[in-house]
Amino acid sequence: xxxxxxxxxxxxxxxxxxxxxxxxxxxxxxxxxxxxxxxxxxxxxxxxxxxxxxxxxxxxxxxxxxxxxxxxxxxxxxxxxxxxxxxxxxxxxxxxxxxxxxxxxxxxxxxxxxxxxxxxxxxxxxxxxxx
Amino acid sequence: xxxxxxxxxxxxxxxxxxxxxxxxxxxxxxxxxxxxxxxxxxxxxxxxxxxxxxxxxxxxxxxxxxxxxxxxxxxxxxxxxxxxxxxxxxxxxxxxxxxxxxxxxxxxxxxxxxxxxxxxxxxxxxxxxxx
Amino acid sequence: xxxxxxxxxxxxxxxxxxxxxxxxxxxxxxxxxxxxxxxxxxxxxxxxxxxxxxxxxxxxxxxxxxxxxxxxxxxxxxxxxxxxxxxxxxxxxxxxxxxxxxxxxxxxxxxxxxxxxxxxxxxxxxxxxxx
Amino acid sequence: xxxxxxxxxxxxxxxxxxxxxxxxxxxxxxxxxxxxxxxxxxxxxxxxxxxxxxxxxxxxxxxxxxxxxxxxxxxxxxxxxxxxxxxxxxxxxxxxxxxxxxxxxxxxxxxxxxxxxxxxxxxxxxxxxxx
Numbered sequence: 001x002x003x004x005x006x007x008x009x010x011x012x013x014x015x016x017x018x019x020x021x022x023x024x025x026x027x028x029x030x031x032x033x034x035x036x037x038x039x040x041x042x043x044x045x046x047x048x049x050x051x052x053x054x055x056x057x058x059x060x061x062x063x064x065x066x067x068x069x070x071x072x073x074x075x076x077x078x079x080x081x082x083x084x085x086x087x088x089x090x091x092x093x094x095x096x097x098x099x100x101x102x103x104x105x106x107x108x109x110x111x112x113x114x115x116x117x118x119x120x121x122x123x124x125x126x127x128x129x130x131x
Numbered sequence: 132x133x134x135x136x137x138x139x140x141x142x143x144x145x146x147x148x149x150x151x152x153x154x155x156x157x158x159x160x161x162x163x164x165x166x167x168x169x170x171x172x173x174x175x176x177x178x179x180x181x182x183x184x185x186x187x188x189x190x191x192x193x194x195x196x197x198x199x200x201x202x203x204x205x206x207x208x209x210x211x212x213x214x215x216x217x218x219x220x221x222x223x224x225x226x227x228x229x230x231x232x233x234x235x236x237x238x239x240x241x242x243x244x245x246x247x248x249x250x251x252x253x254x255x256x257x258x259x260x261x262x
Numbered sequence: 263x264x265x266x267x268x269x270x271x272x273x274x275x276x277x278x279x280x281x282x283x284x285x286x287x288x289x290x291x292x293x294x295x296x297x298x299x300x301x302x303x304x305x306x307x308x309x310x311x312x313x314x315x316x317x318x319x320x321x322x323x324x325x326x327x328x329x330x331x332x333x334x335x336x337x338x339x340x341x342x343x344x345x346x347x348x349x350x351x352x353x354x355x356x357x358x359x360x361x362x363x364x365x366x367x368x369x370x371x372x373x374x375x376x377x378x379x380x381x382x383x384x385x386x387x388x389x390x391x392x393x
Numbered sequence: 394x395x396x397x398x399x400x401x402x403x404x405x406x407x408x409x410x411x412x413x414x415x416x417x418x419x420x421x422x423x424x425x426x427x428x429x430x431x432x433x434x435x436x437x438x439x440x441x442x443x444x445x446x447x448x449x450x451x452x453x454x455x456x457x458x459x460x461x462x463x464x465x466x467x468x469x470x471x472x473x474x475x476x477x478x479x480x481x482x483x484x485x486x487x488x489x490x491x492x493x494x495x496x497x498x499x500x501x502x503x504x505x506x507x508x509x510x511x512x513x514x515x516x517x518x519x520x521x522x523x524x
Contacts, residue, residue: 003438005438006435006436006437006438010435035442037436037442037445038434038436038445039436040434040435040436041431041433041434041435042399042403042433042434043399043430043431043432043433044399045396045398045399048195048196048197049166049167049194049195049428049430050192050195050196050219050220050223051196052430052431053219053220053221054216054219054220057219073214073215076214076215077209077210077214078209084215086215086218087218091218091219092218093215093216093218093219094214094215095212095213095214095216096212118212119212119213134307136307137304137305137306137307141304164428165428166311166426166427166428166429166430167428168305168311168314168428169303169305169314170305171303171304171305172300172302172303172304173268173272173302173303174268174299174300174301174302175268176265176267176268180297180299183299183300221483310457310458310459311428311429311456311457312454312457312458312481312482312485313458315481315482315483316478316481316482319481335476335477338476338477339471339472339476340471346477348477348480349480353480353481354480355477355478355480355481356476356477357474357475357476357478358474380474381474381475
């Protein structure tokens with residue numbers, strides 16, 4: 001398993017910020033390692049302060065469960081199999097904007113979490129961080 | 132951006148308490164700065180103890196997201212785009228009673244949070260704190 | 263047991279703020295009831311943000327243990343009988359600035375917590391809130 | 394009061410990382426705004442995972458008290474006037490490595506927190522972030 005490097009995280013963040021600038025939205029971009037520990041974080045000027053924690057929690061959610069944060073949300077609804085799972089692990093975020101980062105073998109080596117725009121905008125920026 | 136002063140927060144709180152007295156409901160009124168830090172808090176006699184934290188969290192929610200707390204609630208319902216966002220930022224409150232305080236340029240310089248009555252009553256008192 | 267009223271808490275807070283103004287120090291003044299629940303809080307302009315939580319925790323400490331916060335600190339030192347008690351109850355503060363408020367029969371009906379200056383200044387302002 | 398920009402935070406972080414590279418130590422560098430909210434974070438490859446939280450808390454401590462984190466530590470020792478203050482504000486760090494960032498008028502506009510080496514190394518890197 002290849003570990004994420006800081007250099008790689010910076011490159012991913014810059015790709016995400018470029019996409020956010022195209023959308024003209026101030027975004028937070030968080031990158032965590034496979035263990036969910038913060039590797040890099042960047043808040044664009046004028047982003048809402050409440051979205052700092054959300055970006056980090058989206059990344060942690062995607063890393064700790066090795067799937068997009070939105071996939072958790074499908075199962076955490078009322079009546080669903082993971083109802084209210086958001087209150088575990090010090091707080092998860094189960095809507096879109098958190099995506100796992102995988103190596104060539106498909107193993108999760110970290111995750112990116114983006115917050116600051118609408119959920120579709122957040123997802124678009126997160127996807128830009130994966131390429 | 133003008134910062135909220137204590138004197139201004141006291142005046143807003145007194146306006147809110149006067150409105151609460153008209154409604155004959157014991158209210159908590161919290162005022163935070165733009166960063167969500169508590170500036171002033173006041174609990175009217177006989178208010179329910181559980182509403183202290185709610186008033187403070189409503190104010191923090193409105194400040195950190197620069198919008199009424201109820202606007203968060205519209206999107207945080209089951210199936211909504213921000214489902215269970217309430218578990219972030221140390222706990223948010225997404226029903227009515229939290230309103231941002233803006234300066235002449237429309238920038239959020241703080242927020243008020245009110246709790247103790249029905250939600251419509253809380254909103255009415257919060258609005259009285261804005262004038 | 264007489265309960266603290268909001269009116270009484272405001273009067274105590276104003277007495278404290280007058281004393282703080284004499285000292286020319288920006289203070290936070292928190293008043294809690296006998297159960298440690300926040301009743302009134304006020305932050306003077308330019309007080310350090312980190313002292314908000316300290317003022318509230320001093321008041322809670324004094325109310326929950328019915329003694330000055332500094333009295334806890336005497337026993338919480340290394341080797342002392344209450345070593346590191348500060349990590350209980352969601353966080354206590356064991357240095358000066360928290361004082362119980364008692365009724366005529368000597369029963370604790372609440373507490374005041376002050377933070378923002380040196381500890382002796384905080385204690386002086388807290389004492390002004392008791393008279 | 395001028396606010397810190399992301400561009401400024403990145404420049405400070407790069408200056409700090411350059412100094413850390415000279416010392417051949419893997420460091421975490423956190424930068425927060427005046428309200429203690431995270432603005433930028435970067436973990437160098439191979440830094441100890443436990444130092445992520447320490448770097449962030451050092452920065453928050455310096456911002457919320459507008460002084461070097463080590464200045465808190467002078468007073469928080471056993472028998473000192475601020476003994477165990479570290480348990481407030483969601484956790485403070487009171488040893489060296491957190492430094493306030495001030496504007497031309499001397500007002501605190503944010504802070505930097507560094508962790509990963511010895512405390513003197515952390516302080517050296519934090520100082521490099523101020524220039």
